[in-house]
Amino acid sequence: MNLEDLHDALNLLDDDMVEAVERMRSRRRKYSWIRILSAAACLCIGVMGIYAAGRLLFTAGSSLDGACEYVGSNDQELQLGIPEDGVETEAVNGAGITEALATVQLEIITLESDGFTGKVTEAENEAGFAPGEILTVILSEELDADIIGSLQAGDWVVVRYSIDQEAADGITAYEVTLSESGK
Amino acid sequence: MQDEEIVALYWQRNESAIQETQTKYNRYLTKIAYNILADLEDSKESVNDTYLAAWNSMPPHKPDRLSTYLGKITRRISIDIFRKRTCTKRQASEYALSLDELGECISAQGTPEQSVEAELLAKTINDFLRTLSEDARNTFIGRYYFLDSLREVARYCGMSESKAKSMLFRTRSGLRAYLKKEGFDI
Numbered sequence: 001m002n003l004e005d006l007h008d009a010l011n012l013l014d015d016d017m018v019e020a021v022e023r024m025r026s027r028r029r030k031y032s033w034i035r036i037l038s039a040a041a042c043l044c045i046g047v048m049g050i051y052a053a054g055r056l057l058f059t060a061g062s063s064l065d066g067a068c069e070y071v072g073s074n075d076q077e078l079q080l081g082i083p084e085d086g087v088e089t090e091a092v093n094g095a096g097i098t099e100a101l102a103t104v105q106l107e108i109i110t111l112e113s114d115g116f117t118g119k120v121t122e123a124e125n126e127a128g129f130a131p132g133e134i135l136t137v138i139l140s141e142e143l144d145a146d147i148i149g150s151l152q153a154g155d156w157v158v159v160r161y162s163i164d165q166e167a168a169d170g171i172t173a174y175e176v177t178l179s180e181s182g183k
Numbered sequence: 184m185q186d187e188e189i190v191a192l193y194w195q196r197n198e199s200a201i202q203e204t205q206t207k208y209n210r211y212l213t214k215i216a217y218n219i220l221a222d223l224e225d226s227k228e229s230v231n232d233t234y235l236a237a238w239n240s241m242p243p244h245k246p247d248r249l250s251t252y253l254g255k256i257t258r259r260i261s262i263d264i265f266r267k268r269t270c271t272k273r274q275a276s277e278y279a280l281s282l283d284e285l286g287e288c289i290s291a292q293g294t295p296e297q298s299v300e301a302e303l304l305a306k307t308i309n310d311f312l313r314t315l316s317e318d319a320r321n322t323f324i325g326r327y328y329f330l331d332s333l334r335e336v337a338r339y340c341g342m343s344e345s346k347a348k349s350m351l352f353r354t355r356s357g358l359r360a361y362l363k364k365e366g367f368d369i
Contacts, residue, residue, distance in 0.1 A: 001362075001367055003282050003286060005304060006288065006308075007281075007285070008259075008301045008304075009301050009304035009308055010305070010308065010327055012301060013312070013324065013328055015247070017312060017313075017324060018255075019248055020317075020320075020324075021321050021324045022250060022254070024321060024325075025339055
């Protein structure tokens with residue numbers, strides 16, 4: 001017997017056991033969505049601002065067409081660029097265009113237990129965010145609590161983000177990864 | 184659309200079955216493929232092959248739970264792609280990591296002559312998993328079937344990473360002993 005035999009055999013696990021884990025995996029996402037909805041008021045303001053900024057840039061005929069589509073898209077393919085460890089740097093949209101995941105630098109204004117509000121100080125990768133915009137970030141559950149706990153108002157953070165949940169009732173959420181922070 | 188309706192479309196040879204499958208399960212399947220391949224393009228190829236395999240297998244198959252059925256196809260296809268890769272490209276996926284971990288269950292690389300019948304081995308593993316606590320079983324399946332990272336498994340199983348890690352270690356040791364007891368040459 002070798003390792004490949006073992007992995008091949010795992011493909012024949014009983015369905016009921018696989019389904020039990022499958023339900024646990026999907027429940028996590030629903031829970032996350034409920035949490036996001038509960039913070040909808042803050043998120044809605046931030047995201048609609050972002051969307052409006054993206055639209056404005058789009059109609060101005062700038063080179064940010066992709067970024068506008070990026071912000072407003074429900075395309076599932078965009079979500080694929082976000083492995084849980086957050087190391088992937090590219091996503092592919094429905095039209096087959098490869099785009100870098102956008103990053104923004106924020107100055108933290110207020111901290112919450114599950115995220116923070118921050119002011120955009122720099123935006124890279126044609127993010128569609130304008131410096132000075134106020135964004136509310138709900139951190140994904142993958143982030144360590146100790147990382148969140150280490151942040152303070154006034155700190156800066158670089159956030160890499162993409163769409164995690166589709167727009168619904170005018171609310172769009174992003175799955176984010178903190179890539180750097182500082183005082 | 185409900186699974187039964189999608190399966191019915193396959194049985195009617197209606198090509199919208201694939202579109203409906205893609206709408207409902209694309210992300211789920213790509214996650215499985217990505218955990219094995221750690222490459223977005225290869226993962227997409229694997230998932231597309233899954234749709235083709237689903238089209239070719241329904242009928243005669245009529246799965247009760249479509250997600251599990253498709254997930255197993257994606258897992259198998261992705262592992263096949265992984266095995267065809269060069270050693271360099273094999274690195275860094277959760278599947279590659281899981282191979283190292285599961286190596287603890289087997290003392291040495293077997294020869295083709297020692298290859299065992301997958302169904303028999305699968306039945307033994309199934310029997311073993313049913314002897315475990317629910318937590319231990321779920322962490323094992325999360326880590327070695329879905330190939331989720333330890334962190335992800337710990338999170339959706341509601342435990343710390345260190346607890347999940349030690350639980351997996353005990354489960355692997357238990358599996359090794361169980362396989363040996365059942366007469367497998369490990």
